Amino acid sequence: MVQRSARSDLSTSDQHRRDGGRGDRPSRRQPANTHATKALLTLSAVASIAGSVLAMSVAAYHEETPAATDQDGSQFTPPFPREALVSRLFAPGRDLTPIAPQLPYVEIAQLPPPPVLEIVADTAARGPQPTTSSGATAPHGVTSGQAPAASSSISPAPAPQPVPPRQPRVVVQPRQVQQPAARTRSSR
Amino acid sequence: MDAKRDRPSNLQSADSTADGKSVATFVVGLTIGQLAGAFFLWLWSPTLVEALLQERSKLYWFLSRSTGIVGYVLLSGVVGTGLLLSTKFARRWPGIQVALDLHRYVSLLSLVMVSLHVFLLLGDRWGNYTPKQLVLPFTATQYRPFWVGLGQIGLYSFLLVYGSFWMRRWIGSSGWRRLHYLSYGCWFLSTIHGIFAGTDTPFLVPVYEIAAGFVFFGLVVRAASSLFSRQRSLATGSSIR
Numbered sequence: 001m002v003q004r005s006a007r008s009d010l011s012t013s014d015q016h017r018r019d020g021g022r023g024d025r026p027s028r029r030q031p032a033n034t035h036a037t038k039a040l041l042t043l044s045a046v047a048s049i050a051g052s053v054l055a056m057s058v059a060a061y062h063e064e065t066p067a068a069t070d071q072d073g074s075q076f077t078p079p080f081p082r083e084a085l086v087s088r089l090f091a092p093g094r095d096l097t098p099i100a101p102q103l104p105y106v107e108i109a110q111l112p113p114p115p116v117l118e119i120v121a122d123t124a125a126r127g128p129q130p131t132t133s134s135g136a137t138a139p140h141g142v143t144s145g146q147a148p149a150a151s152s153s154i155s156p157a158p159a160p161q162p163v164p165p166r167q168p169r170v171v172v173q174p175r176q177v178q179q180p181a182a183r184t185r186s187s188r
Numbered sequence: 189m190d191a192k193r194d195r196p197s198n199l200q201s202a203d204s205t206a207d208g209k210s211v212a213t214f215v216v217g218l219t220i221g222q223l224a225g226a227f228f229l230w231l232w233s234p235t236l237v238e239a240l241l242q243e244r245s246k247l248y249w250f251l252s253r254s255t256g257i258v259g260y261v262l263l264s265g266v267v268g269t270g271l272l273l274s275t276k277f278a279r280r281w282p283g284i285q286v287a288l289d290l291h292r293y294v295s296l297l298s299l300v301m302v303s304l305h306v307f308l309l310l311g312d313r314w315g316n317y318t319p320k321q322l323v324l325p326f327t328a329t330q331y332r333p334f335w336v337g338l339g340q341i342g343l344y345s346f347l348l349v350y351g352s353f354w355m356r357r358w359i360g361s362s363g364w365r366r367l368h369y370l371s372y373g374c375w376f377l378s379t380i381h382g383i384f385a386g387t388d389t390p391f392l393v394p395v396y397e398i399a400a401g402f403v404f405f406g407l408v409v410r411a412a413s414s415l416f417s418r419q420r421s422l423a424t425g426s427s428i429r
Binding site for chain 1: 214221222255257261286289294297
């Protein structure tokens, strides 16, 4: 009796070693949460792999994609396709136009500076004269946020027939002309 | 004496059958899960999937690295929990049987990940590994053959330790236990392989630190538990006399 109680007093470690690490309960019954734990472990492993692959893809994309130059001359890396989609979906005020493929960004960087800048510069140089003349008509309700007054103040040159090929770029002009108009108004 | 210590053979065969079912379920589940994951990834971002499946894609390389990292983390968990299994911790929570079951399952999961880590390299067009190079240690001369070879030896020792679950009826408990000491070497070789052959080592330093800390913690607890139980059994023996 004494010996038996002494045996039962042996540490669990020794008992476990005696069993060869198999435990002392021969029953194969397992609680249900064992299976849930296994499933969770497997899912976590697979999710970790998927997450790592995504992270590596994004990192490799940013490493390998050459920096493109924006129209204002600043360098940027074209966004990863998924990031671009997410930023378009969640950024307020963005239009949901289809995402352009990445290649055109690079092509833009390789193109010479667009001639539209020259047109704007010329317009800016000639800007003060028409704005000054329209400045007299400011009491008509022109506020700082409104641009159409400036565009209406410019007397567009009569477009010769046929229409010049760069007509779409000229559309940018009214927005650029707004700046001298505002400056003139604030200087007064 | 050894025969007394060993469990009855009918229980062992029941274990083997259950293990076979468990492995089959695991492999089928993992395959279905990966296919479902690939499908949902394609739904989520077809552009991304197309980019990954290009001819010059590095998908195999990324997958190999990812499975290597996950396999190493799981292996560290297996070694650490294996050390804690033989102490009172596992008996109190979650119970020896459950802890042992999870220990074996995570071993299997880790083994699958590490095997994927090796064999996915066959699809990598940048490394151009041959099956022979992947099987024979120190023959892959493309990239740090010594450190890669250590990883291969680590995998073989892991296979041996995992296989010892099935070999127990032939090698006995003491042989099984002795074989299990190989898991320390396996973990050490894997760590060395990861640090010196891994391309992500700068980012994975915290992972190595945590893994080493966990294994070291298990070792300390195991040693302390063994020392304590020896003293206790000595004290009990002297009181009986």
